[in-house]
Structure formats: structure tokens, C-alpha cells
Amino acid sequence: MLEIVAETTGRDRDMALLVEWAGGNRGSGEALLGLLLPGIHGLCLRILRSSADAEEAAQETFARLCAKVASGQLLENVRTWTATVAMNLCFDKRRQREKESLVEDAGGVAAPPSEPVHLADLDVLRARFEELPERYRLVLHYSFVLDLKPREIAEVMGLEDGSARVLLHRALEALRRKVAP
Amino acid sequence: MNGHPGLDQIADLILGLVTEEEARETRDHVKACDECAARGRQIESERSLMSKALSVPAPPELASRILRAVDGRPSGRRAWMAGVPLAAAAVLFVAIIATLLFRPQPGAETEYLLGDGSRVILAPQAEASLPGGGLVDLRRGKASFRMPRESRSLKVVTPIGTIAAYGAEFTVELRSRAEMKGEPRMETLLALVVAVLAGNVRVDAAGSSTALTAGETHVFTTDLAIQDKDDGEKGQKGKNEKGKKNDNDDGDKEDGKKKEKKGEKDDEGKEKGKKKDKKEKEDD
Numbered sequence: 001m002l003e004i005v006a007e008t009t010g011r012d013r014d015m016a017l018l019v020e021w022a023g024g025n026r027g028s029g030e031a032l033l034g035l036l037l038p039g040i041h042g043l044c045l046r047i048l049r050s051s052a053d054a055e056e057a058a059q060e061t062f063a064r065l066c067a068k069v070a071s072g073q074l075l076e077n078v079r080t081w082t083a084t085v086a087m088n089l090c091f092d093k094r095r096q097r098e099k100e101s102l103v104e105d106a107g108g109v110a111a112p113p114s115e116p117v118h119l120a121d122l123d124v125l126r127a128r129f130e131e132l133p134e135r136y137r138l139v140l141h142y143s144f145v146l147d148l149k150p151r152e153i154a155e156v157m158g159l160e161d162g163s164a165r166v167l168l169h170r171a172l173e174a175l176r177r178k179v180a181p
Numbered sequence: 182m183n184g185h186p187g188l189d190q191i192a193d194l195i196l197g198l199v200t201e202e203e204a205r206e207t208r209d210h211v212k213a214c215d216e217c218a219a220r221g222r223q224i225e226s227e228r229s230l231m232s233k234a235l236s237v238p239a240p241p242e243l244a245s246r247i248l249r250a251v252d253g254r255p256s257g258r259r260a261w262m263a264g265v266p267l268a269a270a271a272v273l274f275v276a277i278i279a280t281l282l283f284r285p286q287p288g289a290e291t292e293y294l295l296g297d298g299s300r301v302i303l304a305p306q307a308e309a310s311l312p313g314g315g316l317v318d319l320r321r322g323k324a325s326f327r328m329p330r331e332s333r334s335l336k337v338v339t340p341i342g343t344i345a346a347y348g349a350e351f352t353v354e355l356r357s358r359a360e361m362k363g364e365p366r367m368e369t370l371l372a373l374v375v376a377v378l379a380g381n382v383r384v385d386a387a388g389s390s391t392a393l394t395a396g397e398t399h400v401f402t403t404d405l406a407i408q409d410k411d412d413g414e415k416g417q418k419g420k421n422e423k424g425k426k427n428d429n430d431d432g433d434k435e436d437g438k439k440k441e442k443k444g445e446k447d448d449e450g451k452e453k454g455k456k457k458d459k460k461e462k463e464d465d
Contacts, residue, residue, distance in 0.1 A: 030244075030248065033244055033247065033248070034244060037239045037243065037244055037247075038236065038237070038238060038239045039236075041237065041239040041240075041243060042235070042236060042237035042239075045237055046237075051240070055240065055243055055246075058239070058243065058247070059243075059246065059247045059250055062247045062251060063247075063250065063251055064298070064329070066251045067294070067298045067329075068298075071298065092350075092378065092379075122230070122233060122234045125230065125231070125234040126234050126235070129234065129235065140231070140235060141235055144228065144231040144232045144235050144236075145232060145235050145236050
């Protein structure tokens with residue numbers, strides 16, 4: 001029987017680890033880092049496209065999380081919080097970099113359509129994904145890698161709930177058109 | 182539900198795009214219907230394929246590097262020690278402040294984290310002291326400030342003017358004549374350059390108060406600078422004109438950066454105040 005897991009599985013675990021960490025359990029903090037790091041690092045890499053910069057941004061994000069935990073404020077949703085911090089940091093960083101290099105950002109511009117391919121080829125899927133406009137790439141990353149629900153994506157990207165849904169829909173649609181028109 | 186749910190509905194269900202009531206209806210149908218279950222499986226496999234395709238493994242040593250880095254910061258140590266009684270935390274805070282009275286090592290950028298999460302990054306050669314209480318005394322060189330939104334207010338005192346900020350991100354740079362001519366010993370302060378990346382700051386200099394917002398750069402000059410400027414250009418530009426740069430001759434690479442900031446004001450605003458402002462972007 002098909003199991004449709006619309007529920008996000010990680011939230012309760014996130015929260016449990018966060019509470020334990022805030023209570024002084026360092027191991028829980030490390031476990032939480034382990035859970036969040038791949039998705040956050042991937043997000044940074046997606047925006048910055050430089051592994052050194054991405055690692056720095058991921059590190060900074062986690063440092064801020066530590067400071068937040070230290071401040072005694074309990075985060076409602078550690079996943080959206082870290083995603084938001086990482087995204088903003090990366091945008092700032094990239095802006096700074098662009099100012100230095102005077103290079104135009106091509107991230108918001110859609111690449112020309114490519115040859116249709118079969119979805120099963122991961123590398124091709126990745127390649128087509130990279131051709132999408134940045135907002136599409138981000139919303140897909142949030143949904144598929146960080147496992148955020150549309151409501152949470154809306155929170156991170158500063159959108160209305162409905163807009164996040166629409167954006168996710170369009171992003172998927174755009175990718176589908178690229179891989180299997 | 183009449184007949185089969187559409188492919189879109191199943192996809193929405195799997196992506197979590199539907200409300201709980203809608204989900205239940207579709208889910209009930211899919212459970213009972215082989216045809217729809219097959220389509221659902223297909224979408225589900227597409228989803229796992231997507232996760233696989235888009236996931237990037239973090240470098241294996243990154244986690245331990247982050248942990249080490251966090252351990253090295255005051256706030257990091259406090260994070261691991263979260264839950265310590267308030268009094269102990271206060272003692273710790275005082276201790277942190279005490280360590281912040283310093284003269285940074287020449288040639289190295291130095292970063293300090295204040296108790297409220299604000300960051301102070303001193304450029305090489307900068308000279309400053311942080312006596313605590315959200316006060317930074319900058320005497321020479323350049324410093325960047327990054328304050329979390331919920332931070333306390335920060336006051337940067339310089340010989341030319343005083344900058345007050347709350348939850349902002351900005352840089353403050355003191356320029357001196359010797360620096361421009363390459364004589365490090367004989368310095369006359371000429372200008373105070375304040376560039377705001379995010380938030381708002383207020384600068385009190387030369388008897389007037391100027392509010393700067395994200396994307397703005399302002400050069401505050403001393404009277405000396407105006408007198409000294411041979412072509413008189415700085416006298417006009419420098420005094421109180423927003424977004425203009427002290428266009429001095431020696432090609433300081435900061436110049437290019439700062440000149441652009443004004444034009445970017447809109448962008449900055451959008452991304453910073455994203456809760457409100459990103460709405461319009463949904464349509465691309």
C-alpha cells in the first residue's frame with residue numbers, strides 16, 4: 001500500500017534536540033548540527049557557488065544558531081530559522097562579492113530551453129535544475145532537500161503561504177518541462 | 182470525491198501542498214484505488230529522485246570545523262553552557278567585555294562578538310576599544326558592524342562623529358591624510374565614511390545629525406579636509422551629500438564598492454525586509 005507521507009518527519013526531532021541542547025546537552029546540539037548541516041550547506045552552495053564561501057556561510061549560520069540558543073530564546077522552528085539566516089547571509093555575501101568583482105548576477109535569468117531528457121538520469125536532472133531561475137532552484141531546494149512545507153517555505157522566503165505554493169508548483173512545472181516536455 | 186483525483190491533486194498531496202481536510206479526502210481515495218496508488222508511487226519516486234538529485238553532501242570535516250570554531254567564540258561557549266544560572270552568565274559577560282579591550286594584531290582582521298550577538302570586525306591596522314555597554318571607540322582604521330535585529334543599540338564613537346545603530350549592518354572608516362599619502366606616522370584625520378548595508382543608523386557629526394539607511398554611504402569630512410583639498414571637490418561633495426564618495430586619487434578599492442551602494446538600495450530593502458517586501462517577487 002502506498003504510504004503518502006505528507007507530514008514532515010523531522011520537526012519533532014528537531015525540537016527535541018533543540019530543547020535538550022538549550023538545557024545544556026552538547027551532544028544534542030551536535031546531533032542537530034548533523035541533521036541540518038547538509039541541507040544548509042547545500043543551500044549556501046546553491047546561492048554562492050563556491051565551496052569555500054558556502055562553508056563559511058554554513059559556519060556563520062551555525063554560530064548564530066549557537067548565539068541564539070545561548071540567549072535563552074527557544075526557536076519555534078529551528079529548520080526555517082537556520083534556512084532564513086543562511087539564505088540572507090548568502091545573499092549578503094554574494095552582493096558583497098559582486099560589488100568587488102563587478103560581475104553581473106545571472107542567477108535570476110532562466111537559461112534557454114535544452115534537449116528533453118529522461119527523468120531517471122540524476123546528472124541530467126541536476127543539470128536541468130541548474131538552468132532554472134534562482135527562485136525556482138531555492139524553492140525546490142527548500143522542499144526537497146530541507147524538507148520544508150510550503151508554509152515554512154513561505155516563512156523563509158518572506159512570501160504569503162499561497163505564493164509559496166504557487167512558486168513551488170511553477171518551479172516543478174518548469175523542471176518537468178525541461179526534463180520531459 | 183467523484184472519480185479519481187487529478188494527477189495534480191495527488192502531486193499536491195505528496196508535496197504537502199494541501200490542507201489536512203483536502204489531504205484526507207485524496208489520501209482515502211488513493212488508498213482504495215490501485216490506479217491512483219500507482220500514479221502516487223510514480224510521483225513519490227519522482228520526489229525521492231528529486232531529493233537525491235538536489236542533495237549535496239556536506240564536506241566530511243565541515244561539522245567538526247564548525248564545532249571547533251563555535252567553541253572558540255564567547256557566544257559559542259555560552260551556547261554549550263546554556264542553562265547556567267543568570268548570575269553566572271552575567272559574570273561571564275563581564276569577563277568577555279574585559280577581554281575586549283585590545284589593540285588588534287597588525288595585519289590581521291579581528292572579529293569580536295558582543296554579548297548581544299553583535300559582531301565587530303576590525304580591519305587590519307584599525308585601532309579601537311570596546312569598553313562594554315554597547316560602546317565602541319574607534320580611533321583609527323576601519324570597522325564593520327553586524328548587529329542582529331533584536332540586539333541592543335550600539336554606539337560607535339570616532340574623533341569625527343558618533344554613530345548610533347540598532348539592529349543594523351554597517352561599516353565605519355576613518356581616513357587620514359597620512360594613509361592617503363603613505364606616511365603611516367603623521368596622521369591627520371580627514372574623513373569619516375559610514376556605509377550602511379542593512380537597517381538604519383544615525384550619525385552625529387559636525388554639529389548635525391544624519392540618518393542613513395540600507396544602501397547609503399556618507400562621507401563626513403573635517404574642516405581640515407576641505408581646506409586641504411586642492412581642487413575643492415571634496416568641499417562640495419564631502420560635507421553632507423548622501424551616497425557620494427570621497428573620490429580621492431589613490432584608487433582605494435573600497436571606492437568602487439561604496440559608490441554602488443546607493444543604487445542598490447532597492448535590492449537591499451527587498452532582501453532585508455523580506456517579510457513584507459518579497460511578496461511582489463512571487464510572480465516570476
